[in-house]
Amino acid sequence: MPKEWTDKQERQYEHIRDSEKDQGASTERAKEVAARTVNKNRAQAGQTRTASRTSVQDKSPQQRGGQRSGRDGPKGPTRDQLYNEARQRNIEGRSTMNKSQLASALKRKKAS
Known part of the structure; x- marks a missing residue:
C-alpha cells in the first residue's frame, strides 16, 4: 500500500x-x-x-x-471512458460518436 x-x-x-x-x-x-x-x-x-x-x-x-457490474440498468464503461480509449487508439470521428458508436468502433479496432 x-x-x-x-x-x-x-x-x-x-x-x-x-x-x-x-x-x-x-x-x-x-x-x-x-x-x-x-x-x-x-x-x-x-x-x-x-x-x-x-x-x-x-x-x-x-x-x-x-x-456497471451485472445488474439491470446501465452497464459497461461510461461514454467518457470509451472516448478516452478511442483517443488512445486514434479512432477518427470519435468526438461526434455516442456511447454505442464508440463501443462498436472500439470493438472493430480490436478485431483488426
Missing part, C-alpha cells in the same frame, strides 16, 4: 480486498479493485497530484454501488 494512504484508506483497501476475495475474485483481481476504489476516492477528494477527468467527475464507487 502506498505511503500516501491514510490509516482509514488502508483499512478500506483491506476491507474491499477481503470482500472481493469472499465473492470469488482472484487475489490479484481483489487487490486491483480495492486499490482502484481507494485511489478514485483519493482523486475525488483532491489528494492526488494528477487525476483523470473520469475519476473526478464520475460517481464515487460507493454511490455507483455496482451499477
